[in-house]
Amino acid sequence: MPSLGRLHLITDTRPGRHPLAVLRAALPVAGPELVVQVRVADDATDREAYELARRVVALCAPYGATCLVNDRLHVALAVGAAGGHVGADDLPVRAARRVLGSTAVLGATTREAESAAAAVAAGASYLGVGPCHATSTKTGLPAPIGPAGVRAVAEAVAVPVIAIGGVTAASVPALRAAGAYGVAVVGALSGAADPARATATLLGALTC
Numbered sequence: 001m002p003s004l005g006r007l008h009l010i011t012d013t014r015p016g017r018h019p020l021a022v023l024r025a026a027l028p029v030a031g032p033e034l035v036v037q038v039r040v041a042d043d044a045t046d047r048e049a050y051e052l053a054r055r056v057v058a059l060c061a062p063y064g065a066t067c068l069v070n071d072r073l074h075v076a077l078a079v080g081a082a083g084g085h086v087g088a089d090d091l092p093v094r095a096a097r098r099v100l101g102s103t104a105v106l107g108a109t110t111r112e113a114e115s116a117a118a119a120v121a122a123g124a125s126y127l128g129v130g131p132c133h134a135t136s137t138k139t140g141l142p143a144p145i146g147p148a149g150v151r152a153v154a155e156a157v158a159v160p161v162i163a164i165g166g167v168t169a170a171s172v173p174a175l176r177a178a179g180a181y182g183v184a185v186v187g188a189l190s191g192a193a194d195p196a197r198a199t200a201t202l203l204g205a206l207t208c
């Protein structure tokens with residue numbers, strides 16, 4: 001299993017956003033610490049997901065960064081991504097592991113200790129835990145769990161915990177202190193005036 005980067009950049013494909021420009025800015029700064037999760041809107045076609053993922057894989061390779069694909073594991077396999085991420089509406093973790101194979105990176109979403117342990121037992125190699133804080137990027141989420149919720153999960157499992165939801169550089173120290181191995185962000189990089197600088201700031205908070 002490849003070692004996991006600490007900064008997970010989730011592609012922002014909302015109108016007016018520029019996921020590949022953000023990625024091009026982040027890659028030289030973060031290199032192998034960057035995990036790029038290709039996430040497209042639910043109504044995007046598989047072809048659109050494939051074309052974006054194919055480009056992300058090619059951009060990541062020279063920097064040693066990792067590409068994962070959210071939800072659509074057939075796209076992950078088709079583009080040669082390192083793995084995928086699944087949540088409650090996606091393939092169950094055990095089925096996802098069967099699809100991706102034993103050596104792939106497989107992330108699973110969880111927000112409490114019991115389901116976290118079950119996801120790891122089923123084959124998850126890391127956990128996406130949140131929402132930690134309020135976010136405007138995804139609707140319909142339960143209340144934020146905060147650093148205390150992250151701690152409860154991190155204490156229950158031995159795999160890396162990636163905190164997600166409203167994460168900024170300012171919130172990273174408390175999440176790290178709670179046991180998060182890394183963070184996943186959309187807005188903190190996609191909405192930054194200077195994504196390269198924002199990447200450096202987030203990385204600095206993650207690795208100090």
Ligand SMILES: Cc1ncc(COP(=O)(O)OP(=O)(O)O)c(N)n1
Pocket residue numbers: 008037039070071085086087088089090107108109127128129138162164184
């Ligand atoms: C790192 C990480 N954590 C959580 C999620 C959320 O996954 P999911 O609950 O399946 O929701 P969607 O992202 O599919 O809308 C994630 N993508 N990444």
Ligand SMILES: Cc1ncsc1CCOP(=O)(O)O
Pocket residue numbers: 130131134135136137138141164165166167184185186187188
């Ligand atoms: C996909 C997802 N799942 C939980 S929060 C979230 C979005 C996180 O986006 P942001 O970093 O902009 O809050």
Ligand SMILES: [Mg+2]
Pocket residue numbers: 070071085086087088089090
């Ligand atoms: Mg999902």
